[in-house]
Amino acid sequence: MVTTSPFIIVPDPADLTALTGLANSRRAEHRQVIRARIILxxxxxxxxxxxxxxxxxxxxxxxxxRNRYAHNGLAGLQDLARSGRPPVFTPVQVAQVKALACTPPADSDVPLARWSAAELAVQAVSQTMVTSVSPSTVSRWLTAGAIKPWQHRSWIFPRDPDFAAKAGIVLDLYDRRWQGAELGADDYVISADEKSQLQALHRRHPDLAPGPGRTRRVEFEYRRGGTLAYFAAYDVHHAHVIGTIAPTPASNPSPNSSTR
Known part of the structure; x- marks a missing residue:
């Protein structure tokens, strides 16, 4: 004996089109495809x-x-909202750990220059903010937060009383002006500097390129090639760097230089 369902399904044309497309889809979720085929x-x-x-x-x-569609139409084929796992940490605990990350480690008598996620986790437990927390959880909180205490921007306070006048000359040159006049097509603004005491090192063996499941490998031992100086001149308005390397007085390697 075949039991007849009390819910008679008669989709309207719009639902029928949507259900047919979903039932034949190759990109929709499998569970949605099955539900559409049930209704059809x-x-x-x-x-x-x-x-x-x-x-x-x-x-x-x-x-x-069948029951869900009979009562709610296409909306009934969607999954119901789930409460999910209750949160382990309260918003106050998360805020306390974030506030700790924004304070210098010295304020907590920790001998560090800056916090790490692991040290924050240990300190949060030590200060009884939480019973236990993993470094990865702390890292996730900080990454999702609006304030990212590990980011910084260096700056220097100008103490030269003539700073504005000196800076004005430089800024005018960047704007292609000199003493109130426009620079010509053959005028160049060059910003030059020297990086001295560069150690020229030669690895004993070439690097090993990265591969699946393997990071790039760099040979530990090297030969000393002396000390060099790098001179660079930046063509400001043409975004072109002119660089050269020159030896310094201490560039000759010692005959008994060791590898490390």
């Missing part, structure tokens, strides 16, 4: 048991989605 089969008058056998489902699954 029900609309053709097939009983729940036959639909379950045809789609290799439990009859309760067919009954569930």
């Amino acid at each position: 089969a029900a609309a053709q008058g097939h009983p729940n048991a036959a639909i379950a056998a045809d789609l290799d489902l439990h009859v309760d699954t067919v009954r569930k989605w």
Whole structure:
């Protein structure tokens, strides 16, 4: 004896089009495709048991989605909202750890120049903010926060009383002006500097390129090639760097220089 469902499915044209497209889709989630096929089969008058056998489902699954569609239409084929796992940490605890990250370690008698996620986790437990917390959780909190205490920007306070006048000359040159006149097409603004005491090192063996599951490997031992100086001149308005390397008085390597 075939049991007839009390829910007669008669989709309207719009629903029928949407269900057909979803049932034949290759990109939609599999569970959504199955639900659409259940409703289309029900609309053709097939009983729940036959639909379950045809789609290799439990009859309760067919009954569930048939019922949901009969009461809520296409919206009934969506998953219901779930509460999920209750939070382990309160918003106050998260805020306390973030506030700790914004204070210097010295304020907590910790001999560090700056915090790490691991040290923050240890200190948060030490100060009884939390019972336990992992460094990865602390890192996730800080990454998601609006304030990122590990980021910084260097600056220097100008103490020269003539700073504004001197800076004005430089800024005028960047703006292609000199003593109130426009620079010509053949005028160049060059910013030059020297980087001295560069150690020229030669690795004994070439680097090993990175691969799947392996980072780039760099040979530990090296030969000393002396000390060099790098001179660079930056063509400001053409974004071009002119560089050269020159030896310094101490560039000759010692005959007994060792590898490390």
